[in-house]
Amino acid sequence: MVGAILRSWTGRIVIIIVLGAVGYSLLKIQSGPRAIRPVAGQVADPILLPVIENYADEVDANRGDPKIRMHLGMTYEAATLNTLAEATYLQFVKLFPKRAIGWYRLAVVQERQGNLDDAIFSIQRAAEISGDQMAAPHWQLALWLIDVGRIEEAKKAANLASSIKPNSLPLQIANARIAIEEGNPEIAIELLNKGDLISEIQDGYVYQLLGRAYRAIGDEEQSRLAWSRAGQSKPKWGDPWTTNVVSHVIGLQLKRQQIKQFMRSGELVSARKLIQEYFTYESDNVLVRRFDAMCDVRQGSVHKGLQKLITLIKEDPNDTFSMMRLAKSRLNIPQLRNKAGLEVTKEILETVLAIDTENGQAKILLDDIAKMLTPKDEE
């Protein structure tokens, strides 16, 4: 049977095609540059570094695999290792130039590093590739083009975004900004007041633009009103892959944030567990040691907690944060609210003020202590 196939021309051709396809696939898997890796010492985080190394090893083993290389890029991006992320995404777009995700991520890290022209170039590629399948590259392109004054191009990008998803928040903002830039503040005011735009966008951002638009039509009163409601930041628009990138946030910083959240929400058992895990990586972190001390205090091991704070202060006599923690903890403990105890707390707060003369909290607490120390009949 095999001999018959090999003897026939058709059989030989089929075999050549099959072998070629297999070879091409194997070649494709192994083709592509090696992973971008940090230089020695560039990443010190003991949790992040092994994750990066694992991804990089996987990339080297599967150089034609887009998914692994994207994971590596997103890990760098999430850790704000922008140059490593950019280099990785550049590899990605060379290998897979028809994938919008590569160009989009590349644009984001380029913009983050201040290279707006490069970012616009990259997001334009993302927009071309995604065509009418995705609005985000188009409105993102529009917003960046507005930033560099290329209003006609921005309008085209906004129109394309509109044809895909007509009512997205960033698109409405882009249209309002285009109207302001084109000297049509009335149109901008109409757009910005439409629907629930004001409430849907965080931190009074819409009022920023309304203030500017009202000023442009000469309505100073409305402008002042709008500005008085405006916040101090602009929104960070999510894109189709924001969640993916966020899921790549790995490392000690993330753990510190989680501990802080647990402490704030009173989930002390979870906080304690994470603190212990954290100390296996970095036992001398002052912030986490403070959390550890506060966890002790709040879990009832008051003496142990206060001692930990005192140790921190002994190590750094200028550590006003630990001093304030210590003072506040002492004020919350009934046994230490007697005259002698209050005198000690007062001394701690006075030390804080000697170091940080503008510390408002210390001043307030000292006032409180003064009232507590004043005999009632003197009041």
Add this chain to the structure above:
Amino acid sequence: MTSCALSCSETNQNELHLQPWLLNEAADRGFEFVYESGFDGTPKYPEIFGGGVALFDVEGDGDLDIYVVQGGSIIGTNPLGVTNQLFINDGLGYFSNATEESGAADAGYGMGATTGDFDNDGDLDLYVTNVGENTLLRNNGDGTFVDVTTQAGVGDHGWGTSSAFFDMDLDGDLDLFVANYINWNVGIERVCKSQLGILDYCHPNAYNSPAKDVLYRNNGDGTFTDVSEAAGFHTIWGNGLGVAIGDVNDDGLPDIYVANDEMKNQLWINQGDGSFVDDALVSGVAVDANGEPKAGMGTDFADIDNDGDLDLLVVNLLGQSDSMFINQGGWFEDGTPRSGLSSITRPFTRFGVGIHDLNNDGFLDLYIANGKVLLAAESSITDDHYAEDNVLIQGNMNGKFVEVFPRGGVAVPLIHTSRGAAFGDVNGDGGIDIVVINRDAPAYLLMNTNAGNGGFVRLHLLNRHGAPAQNATVRFNLGGTRIRRDVCTSGGYVSAHDPSLHIGIGDEPNITGIEITWSDGIKQQVENMSAGEIRTIHQPLGAGQGSDPRTGIGMKKGSTPCEVAYGTL
């Protein structure tokens, strides 16, 4: 490494500007100075912000001398033993260190300096901002100074950054505004690390301690009164770094703009009764067109679009574009996107800035001194991981700006952590030169080699005491355009500049229709000026005035209302 490198084939417009404009001749010209930050391995916040420089005529010999502020060590009382330095110009742009015996060697941890004739004796005095007590140095006019801080009552103890002399109440003497950054002392220093885990400088928000700025009113007798609270400056605090003075609403009263780091900027409108009101938000200069407060560093006013009113430039942090606010008659539009500046400056952290015609073509250009404040993830090509190139940006007829290459306008790259920059023609060749201070690296003295491309005129406007007439305004016609220029020693970042008005005129033979508006509101028409002409004009006495009513001082001895000199260039 850019995506453009993959497939961009069009010619970069910037490649057209390949002739260096500037040449660093600091060492050859005897100007050797290193700003010592005092960094000892453990970052302390002020170390990343200094320092500044003042370019002014110390001894009245007609050339520009250099005064540089020094850091030292932020801990202890100057264990490094370094002080501020004075370099005297020989008239040809060569300098000798004249600090010894000058009385100008202030030993505070210096941030910056500004100049102004606070005592109306005809020469420019010095105000030095420090981390700690600031210093007022009265100029004796002979190359020596006397520290009069205590008697003058201007030794604010905050972290002073940029400052400016100006006549807030138009009473004929110069008042003083001082921006403070944050309430800092060694005790509240925080431990911050870069994303690489290396000890690094903190973000200002880590201290959460914006400071109050200070306004001193000149009492006319060599003393000042702190009027900050009464004037309204204690209502809003900020992380002040840059200060610019200018009459933005053309009501004859100088206003104050303060660039704040990562906070809304402030535009203090002078109410004429000794008080100021912050109108930055409604005026459109608190945040950018996108509603974002930026990390404002250096700032300055200038009539950038040549429409007769003062526009405003603020330079910001890496990732944030500069803000070029265009005056629309008392309020401002963010003209940055249309200016072309958005993408030029974003990759840098900008501090010192000057808006001057550096190639004498009649259009204002920009020079920006850069250097990071936080360690970057990538390794640096120099040992200094905060170092960056500076940038030179050419202004064009259509209001657009394009970057000049080679980068920074210099043939050999100069990459350090640059901070203050001062502007003036130090060798009298008709081109604006630039002094740049670098953190822990030699300062630059950038000699202009590109000024011969166009003609220029220069105006020295002097007040009735013979000192530069701060905040006087000149309007003139140049090739059919009505242009405005203002006399001001302050602006930029922690530095002071030559107050003479250097006006590039390109191929035009002259400027015409010259009208001066003096700080007291008196307008004066003067004769046309021809290319190459350098003219000194004294402020005329007001109606009924034979002398200054308060001091009895008339015109500076031996001067005439209008001295004319022609450049021999």
